[in-house]
Amino acid sequence: MLSIVIPVLNEEESLRELHRQIIDVCQSNAINVEVIFIDDGSTDSSWSIISDLAEKDQRIFGIRFRRNFGKAAALTAGMNAVRGKYIMMMDADLQDDPAEIPSFLAKIDEGYDVVNGWKERRLDPWHKVYPSKVFNWMVGALNGLKLHDHNCGIKMFRVEVPREVRLYGEMHRFIAVLAHARGFKVAEVPVHHRPRQFGYSKYGVRRFLRGFLDLLTVKFLTGFGQRPQHMLGGIGLFFFGLGVLGLTYLGVLWIFMNMIHVFEPAPIGGRPLLLYSVASLLLGAQGLSLGMLAELIVANTGRERDTYSVSERTPFVDQDRPTVDV
Numbered sequence: 510m511l512s513i514v515i516p517v518l519n520e521e522e523s524l525r526e527l528h529r530q531i532i533d534v535c536q537s538n539a540i541n542v543e544v545i546f547i548d549d550g551s552t553d554s555s556w557s558i559i560s561d562l563a564e565k566d567q568r569i570f571g572i573r574f575r576r577n578f579g580k581a582a583a584l585t586a587g588m589n590a591v592r593g594k595y596i597m598m599m600d601a602d603l604q605d606d607p608a609e610i611p612s613f614l615a616k617i618d619e620g621y622d623v624v625n626g627w628k629e630r631r632l633d634p635w636h637k638v639y640p641s642k643v644f645n646w647m648v649g650a651l652n653g654l655k656l657h658d659h660n661c662g663i664k665m666f667r668v669e670v671p672r673e674v675r676l677y678g679e680m681h682r683f684i685a686v687l688a689h690a691r692g693f694k695v696a697e698v699p700v701h702h703r704p705r706q707f708g709y710s711k712y713g714v715r716r717f718l719r720g721f722l723d724l725l726t727v728k729f730l731t732g733f734g735q736r737p738q739h740m741l742g743g744i745g746l747f748f749f750g751l752g753v754l755g756l757t758y759l760g761v762l763w764i765f766m767n768m769i770h771v772f773e774p775a776p777i778g779g780r781p782l783l784l785y786s787v788a789s790l791l792l793g794a795q796g797l798s799l800g801m802l803a804e805l806i807v808a809n810t811g812r813e814r815d816t817y818s819v820s821e822r823t824p825f826v827d828q829d830r831p832t833v834d835v
Contacts, residue, residue, distance in 0.1 A: 510541045511614070512593030512668075516583035517546050521553045528562050529702040530607040538611050545570045545587045547599070550577030581681045588816040596671065598681070600662040606701045611792075613665040613698060622693035623670060625685045627659035628702040650727045654689040657696050662702055666693075667740065683727045689729035737803035745796020752790025755782050 513531060528544065537541040546559045548571065559571040572586050588596060596618060597690065599605045609626070616624045641660055649655035660682050674687040689695045733740040759782060765771040777783060 510543060510593035511595050511597060511610070512534070512587075512591035513541070513542060513544045513597045513599055513610075514584055514587030514619065515544065515546050515599050515601050516549050516587070517551060517559065517601045518549045518577065519551045519553045520554045521558055523601060523603045524555060524558045524562070527601060527603055528566070528609070529621065530603075531610075534607045534610050536566075542592070543568050543570060543593060544736070545585060545590055547571075547583040547720050548573040548585045549580070549583040550574050550701040566773060568834045569745070575695065579775050581676045584681050585676050588676075589714075594668055595666055597665040598663060598684075603653065604704055606704050607661065609698070610702045610820050613663075615738070616696055619696070621696040622692065623666040623685050623688045623695045624664065625656050625695065625697040626660070626663040626700040627697045628661055629657070629658040629699040630702060643788065645690070648683075648686060648724060651724060652686045652690070652731060654686050654695060656685060656695070657682065659685060661700070669693075680723060683723065686727055689730065734797075738800035741796050741800035741803060743798060745798075746791045748784060748789045748796060749792070749793025752788075752793055755789065757781055757788025785786070 515527070529543070530542055534540075538806060546562075546569070548556045556571070556573050559569070559573075563569040563571050570590065572583075572590065574583070574586075584598060595614070597610065597613065599607070605626075613624050613626075641658070645657060645659050649661045659717070664684060666684065667686065670684070670688050672694055673691050674684060676684070680687065685695050729737075729740065759777050759780065762772070763777050766774045
């Protein structure tokens with residue numbers, strides 16, 4: 510079964526048409542499907558339409574939030590309710606074309622775990638297109654997964670992926686990156702991007718600032734999530750070392766001026782290097798301390814999530830084989 514998870518926020522005009530297109534495509538291609546609509550605090554009649562669709566079609570299921578919790582929360586709630594072997598994310602504004610479903614399934618059947626959409630010809634204004642290109646380049650440069658369109662709202666993945674990749678905040682846009690860091694195979698397929706017919710875009714300029722901050726978080730989680738001291742401690746050691754070098758230099762200079770009398774005596778308390786060295790020493794000590802605290806947190810809570818990802822297991826043929834405690 511294919512489970513399609515669709516977050517909804519004030520999309521009353523597009524829901525019935527989206528439902529019709531999804532069902533037509535799946536029936537034409539003999540795809541067993543369920544569609545889960547998550548009403549993320551809509552203030553229009555979106556929930557009434559979802560309820561009506563669910564009443565008339567047993568393949569439709571609806572979840573309604575008490576208020577707007579964000580797209581990542583809606584996707585998480587939908588993924589927790591799926592019954593399918595594959596999960597597809599899709600926006601409710603009809604810009605994602607359900608006709609792409611067979612091509613995503615074909616790519617999954619090639620052995621990939623995550624298939625990311627690529628809006629090859631994007632029908633958005635320039636002030637959204639060009640910042641998005643820069644953002645996608647930065648994601649690839651920092652995390653090693655080079656895709657044309659990390660922000661594309663249409664994605665498909667095996668059900669094992671969300672079991673290992675936790676979504677919160679606005680991390681839904683980085684599903685491919687987070688899955689790649691866990692060892693899942695990622696691919697992308699070009700998709701048909703359609704112009705918006707109803708409503709308005711829910712994303713503004715602030716989205717790009719939040720996206721950059723989330724990108725830094727993803728880089729930290731994927732690169733140092735289980736070893737935070739390697740980054741925080743490394744930064745701390747760098748500044749601590751600079752502080753020690755500066756103070757050592759000033760200390761040796763003071764000895765040469767006031768004890769050995771190689772140079773003319775002069776106070777060192779007014780030198781800017783003293784202030785910079787002390788500040789660097791304190792900053793380095795803070796970095797090392799934060800690294801230690803982060804390591805303590807990981808050591809005591811890290812058991813809640815495996816630090817590895819298992820692709821498959823061989824069957825236990827000999828059930829009487831003794832176990833070994835590790």
